[in-house]
Each structure stands twice: as structure tokens, then as C-alpha cells.
Amino acid sequence: MNQRTAHAPSYRYVAWAYDALASAYSLGAIDRAKQIHQDYIQHGSRVLYAGAGCGNEIAEACRRGAEVTCVEPCPAMASRLHARLSEAADGFTIVPSPVQTISAPPDYDLVVAHFFLNVFDAATVQGVLAHLCGFVKPGGHIVIADFTPKGTSTNPLTRLLRTAYYRPVNLAGWLLRICALHPIYDYEPWLATNGFRVTARKPCPSLPGLPPLYESITAEKQPHQKAGVDRA
Numbered sequence: 001m002n003q004r005t006a007h008a009p010s011y012r013y014v015a016w017a018y019d020a021l022a023s024a025y026s027l028g029a030i031d032r033a034k035q036i037h038q039d040y041i042q043h044g045s046r047v048l049y050a051g052a053g054c055g056n057e058i059a060e061a062c063r064r065g066a067e068v069t070c071v072e073p074c075p076a077m078a079s080r081l082h083a084r085l086s087e088a089a090d091g092f093t094i095v096p097s098p099v100q101t102i103s104a105p106p107d108y109d110l111v112v113a114h115f116f117l118n119v120f121d122a123a124t125v126q127g128v129l130a131h132l133c134g135f136v137k138p139g140g141h142i143v144i145a146d147f148t149p150k151g152t153s154t155n156p157l158t159r160l161l162r163t164a165y166y167r168p169v170n171l172a173g174w175l176l177r178i179c180a181l182h183p184i185y186d187y188e189p190w191l192a193t194n195g196f197r198v199t200a201r202k203p204c205p206s207l208p209g210l211p212p213l214y215e216s217i218t219a220e221k222q223p224h225q226k227a228g229v230d231r232a
């Protein structure tokens with residue numbers, strides 16, 4: 001097994017439909033969740049996107065003047081990303097490697113991990129998150145859009161709905177070999193472990209009246225904290 005497949009599942013068979021499927025399945029909530037990080041982008045911000053995918057929201061960041069690094073090891077996803085970003089700007093870099101194999105100093109203003117960490121199994125995910133945390137400069141941010149963990153609600157019906165909504169898509173992804181089987185992760189305690197303070201958890205509803213099934217978490221790297229430890 002080469003380095004790419006050992007560290008990153010291949011999205012080659014779903015790349016052509018990935019964005020459309022995500023939009024349809026979430027009734028647009030995934031797209032809305034992925035846009036929230038734009039609030040943290042200013043002209044000249046250094047932004048790293050881990051598991052960038054096809055990058056709808058990244059084109060917008062480029063238009064805002066961000067200096068963008070996209071880490072995307074799947075060639076089919078990366079070529080769609082390249083086509084999309086080329087229309088928006090020239091201030092971007094695409095790194096075609098698993099993020100765990102990349103080393104960089106902690107000098108990014110913002111690291112974005114949208115629907116990326118849920119690719120990994122429970123034994124691996126915390127190490128990958130710690131690695132991403134190590135790219136952020138003190139006072140910088142990490143933003144993660146993902147499924148809302150059921151534990152954020154005490155209402156049994158909400159918890160049931162979140163599990164019932166998530167499990168079939170997790171199973172489908174596992175059968176397609178593009179993600180691991182696992183419950184919805186709650187990143188907040190792991191961010192704290194890596195010296196971050198969660199500053200916002202913004203819910204992203206799919207339908208009025210239903211509990212939000214997606215959220216965007218923002219955390220700030222505290223000054224004088226240790227950088228993330230690479231346990232990947």
C-alpha cells in the first residue's frame with residue numbers, strides 16, 4: 001500500500017457528484033455551514049484547507065484576498081478544485097498529499113477542516129486534529145463544519161434524530177471505503193487538549209422546526225500554549 005492510500009481514502013469514484021450529493025442530502029445546510037468561516041478571512045489571511053475537496057467555499061476565500069493552501073490528496077477532487085480556483089484567483093496552492101505527511105510551522109491565521117475529520121476512525125482522528133492544530137499561529141483560528149454531535153442536546157428525540165440521520169450516510173461512506181464507521185465526533189474537548197478555546201458553535205438547520213443537524217465550530221489558539229502534538 002503506498003503512502004497515499006495508507007493515509008487517505010480515495011474519493012475518485014464520488015468526486016464528480018460529491019458537492020451535489022452533499023447539497024441535496026442536507027438541503028443546502030452543508031453549503032451554509034461551510035461558508036461560516038469566511039467571517040475570519042481578511043485580505044492577506046493565510047488559510048489552510050485540510051481535505052479541501054472541490055472547494056466551493058475556497059473560491060470565495062480567494063476572492064476575499066486570502067492566501068490559500070489546499071491539502072487534497074485525491075487527484076479527482078484536486079483537479080476539480082484546481083479548475084474552480086483558477087477561475088477565482090491565482091493566489092492558491094494545492095498540495096496533493098495526505099495532511100499527516102505535511103510539516104509546516106505554526107503560522108496560519110486559519111485552518112479549515114470541513115467534513116474532513118469524520119473520514120478517520122476513532123483511533124486516528126485525534127492525532128490528525130492535533131496535527132492540524134500545530135499549523136495555527138497563536139491567536140489564530142481553526143474552523144470545523146461537520147455533523148452536530150448528539151451529545152450537545154439532552155432531548156432524547158433530538159439525539160435519536162441526529163443518530164438516525166447520520167448513521168445511514170456513515171454506513172454508505174464506509175461501504176464506499178471513503179470514511180470509517182464511527183459515531184459523530186465532538187471536537188470541542190479535543191480542541192481544548194490542543195490549547196484551543198472554542199469561541200463559537202453555530203448551528204446550521206436543514207429544515208425549519210427540525211433540530212440543526214450540522215454546525216460550524218470555531219476555536220482560537222491560546223497564546224503560550226504548546227503546539228499540537230503529531231500523533232498521526
Ligand SMILES: C[S@@+](CC[C@H](N)C(=O)[O-])C[C@H]1O[C@@H](n2cnc3c(N)ncnc32)[C@H](O)[C@@H]1O
Nearest residue numbers: 007008009011051052053074077098099114115
Ligand atoms: C468528506 S470530503 C470533504 C471535502 C470538503 N472539505 C468538503 O467539505 O466538501 C473529505 C476530503 O478529504 C480528503 N482526504 C481524505 N484523507 C485525507 C488526508 N489524509 N489528508 C488530506 N485530505 C484527505 C478526501 O480526498 C476528500 O476530498
